[in-house]
Ligand SMILES: *[C@@H]1O[C@H](CO)[C@@H](O)[C@H](O)[C@H]1NC(C)=O
Ligand SMILES: *[C@@H]1O[C@H](CO)[C@@H](O)[C@H](O)[C@H]1NC(C)=O
Ligand SMILES: *[C@@H]1O[C@H](CO)[C@@H](O)[C@H](O)[C@H]1NC(C)=O
Ligand SMILES: *[C@@H]1O[C@H](CO)[C@@H](O)[C@H](O)[C@H]1NC(C)=O
């Protein structure tokens with residue numbers, strides 16, 4: 347997920363909001379469906395770019411979507427042949443909309459130079475990220491189309507418009523259906539005219555429309571959403587739309603867009619699914635089993651050689667959300683937000699997933715990852731749980747580091763109070779590269795151990811070595827996790843004290 351995603355799907359009501367990603371099914375080749383991945387870099391310790399590109403290649407992944415023109419990612423992608431979509435964050439839409447020369451500078455600095463000097467296979471520019479989300483209150487409505495037009499003009503001027511197509515990743519809340527079935531699909535009334543202008547511009551220039559679809563969010567936001575309908579293994583009360591049968595919300599959502607386009611005279615638009623996936627932690631519905639069920643179901647659905655009821659011959663192009671966990675993402679959407687990866691923070695596979703892109707038939711771990719020493723920071727055995735300093739220490743640790751694996755329904759919900767405190771301490775210690783002073787909480791309540799405190803599904807991590815090249819990019823856009831941490835800290839403090 348790029349930023350915030352909201353979804354208010356009632357069952358059967360296709361005005362849902364669901365977000366999706368892209369997969370590039372080269373090897374399946376059944377009907378040209380393809381699977382790519384979103385490579386986000388909001389981690390405190392991003393994997394080195396060359397290791398990530400090795401990971402992509404070893405896993406047969408040939409399409410990648412970036413949220414920004416991260417220099418370290420783009421340089422590593424040079425000469426790899428991997429197709430790249432480069433994102434433009436929403437906060438650049440205003441300057442890019444006002445002035446075509448700003449768009450020309452953007453293309454020159456953030457795109458052409460990587461194509462010409464590094465041999466990066468750039469194929470798309472994603473202008474903005476879900477700029478028409480209802481929760482953004484129309485902030486970007488007036489500037490998105492002019493920014494899109496200016497970027498397109500700049501691509502033409504740079505001689506790249508044949509190779510590089512523009513698009514806008516849209517949240518699925520840009521369309522809705524009043525009849526509760528896909529055939530009633532149309533664009534949201536407050537942006538109806540705007541959407542038609544955008545679709546016409548994309549259509550005139552041979553560019554795709556990109557949509558993010560998130561069944562997980564439907565389930566997260568609506569306790570009455572039928573879980574089976576979020577997945578792909580059949581559903582006992584399928585939706586009937588004039589003889590077309592829907593057993594999963596992905597197809598229904600996708601076809602609501604197809605109908606919205608068709609109703610307005612654009613039946614032939616190419617559709618990319620810019621984000622789709624399932625998180626593995628931070629919520630009761632987020633775990634490796636459900637993530638595997640969803641992602642494997644999606645892959646099998648794509649590889650079965652069928653499209654959706656409205657586009658039965660496909661192709662369906664998706665970019666999975668996401669490649670690797672990001673421990674510095676904003677948790678405003680929910681604690682699950684840092685856990686969308688099909689790979690852990692260190693690139694190790696989270697679960698058995700056959701993307702159908704390699705002979706191995708499972709995710710392959712990366713090569714050459716360097717870890718810090720095998721040691722952890724935990725609560726000292728002599729510490730008194732009634733010590734008031736524990737609460738403030740835990741608050742501090744979780745305020746700086748990532749404690750989203752603690753709490754109801756998470757991977758570390760099995761921990762007792764001491765385990766919770768240790769988890770917080772270790773999270774901070776690893777985030778601080780195991781510096782001695784990062785395990786010196788007051789009055790000796792913390793201690794370094796070489797005995798792995800991991801228990802059951804709860805993993806106490808050893809962080810990887812920081813990549814200096816990647817650190818540069820971390821000055822880029824990050825939103826604050828502050829509110830969530832306050833909230834989480836409140837829970838822990840109340841529990842502990
Ligand atoms: C994490 O994100 C915050 C802003 O949300 C940013 O200030 C900080 O530099 C980031 N930390 C790292 C290590 O990337
Ligand atoms: C290139 O992209 C970065 C990251 O989005 C942005 O901060 C910068 O302003 C862009 N450069 C130009 C010249 O537009
Ligand atoms: C949108 O409006 C609501 C209600 O007025 C407000 O709470 C929210 O902060 C606004 N969001 C943005 C992104 O401006
Ligand atoms: C859509 O494109 C196909 C193939 O290019 C063409 O045969 C068909 O007539 C088009 N349909 C419409 C409605 O434009």
Ligand SMILES: *[C@@H]1O[C@H](CO)[C@@H](O)[C@H](O)[C@H]1NC(C)=O
Nearest residue numbers: 752753762763766837838841
């Ligand atoms: C551990 O922390 C979590 C999240 O703050 C809390 O829900 C849980 O009750 C705590 N467990 C114990 C035994 O204190």
